[in-house]
Amino acid sequence: QHAIQRCSQWRCYASASSAGLSQDKITERVMTVIKLFEKISAEKLTIESHFMKELGLDSLDHVELLMAIEDEFGFEIPDQDAEKLNKPSDIIKYLCEKMEVDYK
Amino acid sequence: MSSAGGTLIRQAVKEAKPVFSATSEDARRRVLNLYRAWFRQLPYIIREYDVPLTLPMCRRKLRENFEKYRQVNDIRVIDLLVAKGQMELVETAHMWKQKTHVMDYFKQTVTPKPTDFLGKFFDGKEP
Numbered sequence: 001q002h003a004i005q006r007c008s009q010w011r012c013y014a015s016a017s018s019a020g021l022s023q024d025k026i027t028e029r030v031m032t033v034i035k036l037f038e039k040i041s042a043e044k045l046t047i048e049s050h051f052m053k054e055l056g057l058d059s060l061d062h063v064e065l066l067m068a069i070e071d072e073f074g075f076e077i078p079d080q081d082a083e084k085l086n087k088p089s090d091i092i093k094y095l096c097e098k099m100e101v102d103y104k
Numbered sequence: 105m106s107s108a109g110g111t112l113i114r115q116a117v118k119e120a121k122p123v124f125s126a127t128s129e130d131a132r133r134r135v136l137n138l139y140r141a142w143f144r145q146l147p148y149i150i151r152e153y154d155v156p157l158t159l160p161m162c163r164r165k166l167r168e169n170f171e172k173y174r175q176v177n178d179i180r181v182i183d184l185l186v187a188k189g190q191m192e193l194v195e196t197a198h199m200w201k202q203k204t205h206v207m208d209y210f211k212q213t214v215t216p217k218p219t220d221f222l223g224k225f226f227d228g229k230e231p
Contacts, residue, residue, distance in 0.1 A: 060170060063136050067143060079133050 021101050027092050033072050034088060037065055047089045062086075073099075123183035131182040135170075138189050142166055145197055153203045157210070165209055 027047070035042050040055050051057045057065070066082050069091060075098070077085070085091050096103035125131040146162045149155070173185055195201050218224050 059132075059136065060139055060167060063139055064143065067140060079137070 021099060023092070023096055023101055023103060026095050026099070026101060029072060030069065030088060030092055030095065033068050034065065037068060045088075047092070048087055050087050052086065066091075069095075120180060123180045124187070125179055125183055128177075128179055128182075131179045131186070134186045135182065138186050138193070139166070139170060142189070142193055145193060149196060149206065152199060153201075153206045155203055155206050161210075169209070 031045075031047075034040060034045060039057060039061050044055055049055055051062055051065070052059075063082075066077055066085065070077055073095060077094075081094060085094055093103055095101075125134060143163070143166065146166065147159060150157055150159065150162060173182075176182055176185065196206065218227055
């Protein structure tokens, strides 16, 4: 039985802040998506854990994970950017920049 | 590499003409994009061909087919494999194949040779 991934896309016609997006919400959604990914053990997962070095993912797993995040947030991540996203914190920073949410 | 006729043949440094990608970085991107494209197509394949497969089975089979060529390092070979994979994807996505062709991915084509005595005996081999 595969887990049904939580899908919470909505259209943002207004700016990010009025649509209720904040860095905390983005963090929460990203961490949920990563936790649902069955190749990652939840105990070792932190915001700064490196996917390939600490969590033991290979490049195809990395691709699958980024696709799950693309599906969650509703837009495509191009290849040159995708290569650099090696930690959850990188992903959160990238998404904040793309969705124009302030990143602290 | 000298000929018998005595003409001096300079040993040319042979450089192979690239098939698609110039660098291994390029080739890596092609492979990952092919994986992405197949991955996204899988649920539609299951639905349209009405195959008795589940999504995890298909994903595992996709991963297995990519892992088969993990050790390949020659860029031209990688390009050709990606091209063949892309052709398979196009044929599958456009419904040019039939259900049996999709199920072929899950069929073992090589019957394993028997190793124990009885197996070899029934096969007719001398012990």
